[in-house]
Structures are given as C-alpha cells and as structure tokens.
Amino acid sequence: xxxxxxxxxxxxxxxxxxxxxxxxxxxxxxxxxxxxxxxxxxxxxxxxxxxxxxxxxxxxxxxxxxxxxxxxxxxxxxxxxxxxxxxxxxxxxxxxxxxxxxxxxxxxxxxxxxxxxxxxxxxxxxxxxxxxxxxxxxxxxxxxxxxxxxxxxxxxxxxxxxxxxxxxxxxxxxxxxxxxxxxxxxxxxxxxxxxxxxxxxxxxxxxxxxxxxxxxxxxxxxxxxxxxxxxxxxxxxxxxxxxxxxxxxxxxxxxxxxxxxxxxxxxxxxxxxxxxxxxxxxxxxxxxxxxxxxxxxxxxxxxxxxxxxxxxxxxxxxxxxxxxxxxxxxxxxxxxxxxxxxxxxxxxxxxxxxxxxxxxxxxxxxxxxxxxxxxxxxxxxxxxx
Numbered sequence: 001x002x003x004x005x006x007x008x009x010x011x012x013x014x015x016x017x018x019x020x021x022x023x024x025x026x027x028x029x030x031x032x033x034x035x036x037x038x039x040x041x042x043x044x045x046x047x048x049x050x051x052x053x054x055x056x057x058x059x060x061x062x063x064x065x066x067x068x069x070x071x072x073x074x075x076x077x078x079x080x081x082x083x084x085x086x087x088x089x090x091x092x093x094x095x096x097x098x099x100x101x102x103x104x105x106x107x108x109x110x111x112x113x114x115x116x117x118x119x120x121x122x123x124x125x126x127x128x129x130x131x132x133x134x135x136x137x138x139x140x141x142x143x144x145x146x147x148x149x150x151x152x153x154x155x156x157x158x159x160x161x162x163x164x165x166x167x168x169x170x171x172x173x174x175x176x177x178x179x180x181x182x183x184x185x186x187x188x189x190x191x192x193x194x195x196x197x198x199x200x201x202x203x204x205x206x207x208x209x210x211x212x213x214x215x216x217x218x219x220x221x222x223x224x225x226x227x228x229x230x231x232x233x234x235x236x237x238x239x240x241x242x243x244x245x246x247x248x249x250x251x252x253x254x255x256x257x258x259x260x261x262x263x264x265x266x267x268x269x270x271x272x273x274x275x276x277x278x279x280x281x282x283x284x285x286x287x288x289x290x291x292x293x294x295x296x297x298x299x300x301x302x303x304x305x306x307x308x309x310x311x312x313x314x315x316x317x318x319x320x321x322x323x324x325x326x327x328x329x330x331x332x333x334x335x336x337x338x339x340x341x342x343x344x345x346x347x348x349x350x351x352x353x354x355x356x357x358x359x360x361x362x363x364x365x366x367x368x369x370x371x372x373x374x375x376x377x378x379x380x381x382x383x384x385x
Contacts, residue, residue: 014257017307019262025270026219037150037270041214041232043259047213048239049140051265053098054253055204060194062090062102067194076116077184080123083107084174087127091134092141094208096332096341099131104348114187118178121349121356122181125364126174128345129333129371133170136329137163139215143258144309144328146215151313156216162322169378173371181229203246210232258340260305265310273314282315289384292320296327297372302333322383333368 056062069082083103090099104124111120135141139159149159154332213219214235222229243250286292292312299308305328316324332339336346342364350357 013227014261014264016303017261019267020262020268021271024268026276028271033111034267034270037273038263039147039150040128041150041230043262044232044236044239045140045146045150045211045214046143046259046262047247047254048207048214048235049095049146050254051239051243051250052204052208052211055207055247056094056201057098057102058250058253059197059201059204059267061196061201062099063106063194064196065090066103066106070110070117074121074186074188075179075184076111076114076187077182079110079114079187080119080126080182081175081178083110083123084127084178086348088130088171088174091131092138095138096135096142096339097344098130099135100128100341100344100384103127103131104345108352110358116185116187117353119182121353121360121363124345124349125360125367126177126181128256128267128342128364129170129367130174131341132329132332132339133167133174136170136332137167140212140307142157142329142332143262144306145325147262147306148309148313148321148325148328152318153352154321162325163329165378165382166326166375169375170371173374173378177367200247203242207239207242210235210242262310269311270312285316286312286316286320289323290380292316293323293327293376293379293384296324297331297334297376300328300331300338302338304335305329305331305339326379326383330372330379335365 066083066086071077073079073082083106087099087103090103104127107123107127108120111117111123132142136145137156137160139145139156145159148154214232217231219231219234221231222234278384286295296305296308296312299312303311308331309324309328312324312328332341336342346357346360349360353360
C-alpha cells in the first residue's frame with residue numbers, strides 16, 4: 001500500500017489535480033454526467049502512444065538514429081547541433097518527454113566520450129527547448145496538443161497552420177544559438193551504434209501507426225447493430241490486442257499518473273463548467289486573442305502547460321482556440337514547472353553534474369525568456385496585429 005501511495009504522491013501535479021476533482025464533487029454532486037466530462041479519445045491516444053514510444057525506446061530506435069547522425073561529425077559544435085535538431089524533429093512524432101528521456105542521457109555520454117563535458121549543460125538546455133518547439137508543430141507531439149486537437153475538433157492542416165510560425169522561429173533561434181554558444185572544437189567520438197530489435201520494432205511501429213490513424217481521424221465512426229461506435233474504441237481494442245499478444249511487459253511503462261491527472265482535471269473542469277457564474281466570470285477575461293494567449297502562457301509557468309490546457313479550454317470559446325494552443329506551447333518554456341519535459345532534463349543533469357544545478361536553471365531561464373519574447377513577437381505579427 002505504501003509503494004502504491006508513493007507512486008502517485010511523487011507526482012505533485014497529479015495530487016493537485018486529484019484534490020481539485022474531489023473538491024469539485026462537493027460543488028456538483030456526482031452523477032452519470034461525470035462520464036460526459038471525460039475526453040476518452042485523448043486518453044486512448046495517449047495510452048497508445050505511451051505503449052508505442054516505450055517500445056521504440058526499448059528497441060533502441062532513438063539511440064540508433066542519434067548515434068548514426070552524430071558519428072558523421074567531428075566537432076562539438078556540429079555534434080551539438082545534430083543532437084539539438086534530432087530532439088527538434090523527433091519531438092514532432094513522439095512526445096517531447098519521450099525524446100528527452102532518450103537523448104539527454106545520450107548527450108551526457110557523448111560529451112564525456114569526447115571530453116567536452118563543459119558544453120553538456122548548454123546542449124541539454126537547447127535540446128530541451130528544441131524538443132518543446134518541435135513537438136509544438138503536431139497534435140501528437142505533446143499531451144496538451146493531443147487534448148486541444150480533439151477538444152476543439154481541429155483539422156490536421158488547421159493545426160499545423162496555427163503552429164508553424166512558432167516551430168520555424170524556434171528552429172532559426174536554435175541554429176543561431178548553437179553557432180553563438182558552442183565553439184567549433186575538433187573531437188572524435190568513439191561510439192558504436194546500438195543494435196535495433198527489428199522484429200519487435202515492427203510491432204511497436206504498428207501500434208504507433210494505430211495512434212496516428214486515430215489522431216488524424218482516418219477511420220470514421222462504426223455502425224454495429226444500430227449502435228454508433230467512435231473510432232477511438234477500435235484504436236483501443238487494437239492497442240490492447242497487440243500489447244497483450246506481443247509486448248505485455250510494456251504495460252508497466254505507461255505513465256498512469258499522467259493519464260489520471262488528465263482524468264482528474266476533466267472531472268474538476270467539467271464540474272466548474274456546470275457553474276454558470278464561474279463560466280461568465282472567466283469567459284469575460286478570455287475574450288480577446290491577446291488575453292487568451294498570455295493567460296495560457298502565464299498559467300503554464302505555474303501549473304505546467306498540460307493542466308493549463310485542460311483548465312483554460314473549459315472557459316475558452318472555440319473562436320479563440322488558436323491563441324490558447326499557441327500560448328500553452330510557447331509557455332512550455334520559462335520555469336521548470338512549465339513543461340514536465342524540462343524537469344526530466346534537469347534530473348539527468350543534476351545526477352551527472354550535482355554542483356551545476358543553479359547554473360543550469362539560470363541559463364535555461366534566461367534563454368527561455370529570450371525565446372519567448374521573440375517567438376511571441378512573431379506570433380502576433382503573423383496573426384494578431
């Protein structure tokens with residue numbers, strides 16, 4: 001029992017979300033309408049992606065790609081740029097935290113092998129920002145993107161159209177920062193690319209494709225015996241079958257606290273959404289593009305962008321989906337709380353460089369402020385001025 005409680009207690013965002021859900025139940029008594037609060041499609045997509053990404057990680061796919069790319073270069077500047085851009089582009093296809101779980105340890109190993117440890121911190125900082133900026137472009141790149149994409153029933157092209165200025169500007173800033181902050185010091189990494197488990201990888205890619213099909217709404221709702229069955233339940237059946245048949249051990253790799261955090265916020269915000277006085281008050285604040293954008297950006301700094309998305313979407317009209325989506329994605333930068341991926345990177349850095357925590361946080365925060373200011377300026381020039 002203690003281990004069970006400790007598993008959930010270590011995730012403070014979940015604890016807060018769960019507490020809010022319980023408190024909201026006193027305002028709106030529990031009933032069957034609670035089930036309508038929950039966006040089951042989002043939870044199913046996230047569950048499927050977690051299985052697929054955990055499998056691809058286990059099969060050494062990400063490490064293999066990164067190792068093959070890095071082995072072609074012989075300068076810490078170019079090695080750093082390759083790692084940063086690998087984080088950027090992989091983030092578009094798998095969630096940013098999964099990318100950093102793989103590539104941050106890889107970065108630390110590479111800098112040690114090349115005796116360039118003094119540049120490890122700046123590379124990790126920039127690959128963290130890169131993973132956040134790359135993942136902003138696509139619905140499957142971030143949990144909050146999966147949620148907002150489904151919640152507002154957006155089209156894939158519509159989504160990309162709203163996010164490309166952020167990602168392109170982020171790309172330019174990352175390349176420029178790399179050339180400014182990392183010197184062109186020759187080095188020769190001594191590495192052997194890990195073997196990829198080919199047969200298992202095929203299974204994991206099928207599960208990933210299953211999630212992608214659901215995200216893109218490729219399969220319409222099914223009619224069976226007079227019942228209309230949403231396509232996401234077919235996705236869930238396929239995921240459960242594939243996992244049970246070929247990779248049952250990956251069930252342990254699922255981030256259940258994140259799924260329960262979403263579930264708790266669905267209940268809490270659903271109950272708040274039943275209170276007309278609360279809706280009227282908050283909706284009056286979120287009535288312009290600027291107010292929605294900056295509320296999303298600022299709220300993310302304190303509770304992270306995933307819960308900020310669920311909370312604010314309850315009170316944000318569909319007419320303002322774009323600034324909300326943009327605000328919470330740009331809000332992934334800033335404080336370490338703004339994105340769970342940022343905390344993952346920090347944990348790895350502190351483990352290898354226990355005395356460099358303050359330096360890392362100061363440098364990360366300063367770079368984020370610069371990036372936020374420039375990207376926000378670009379977003380407003382393109383869409384709102």
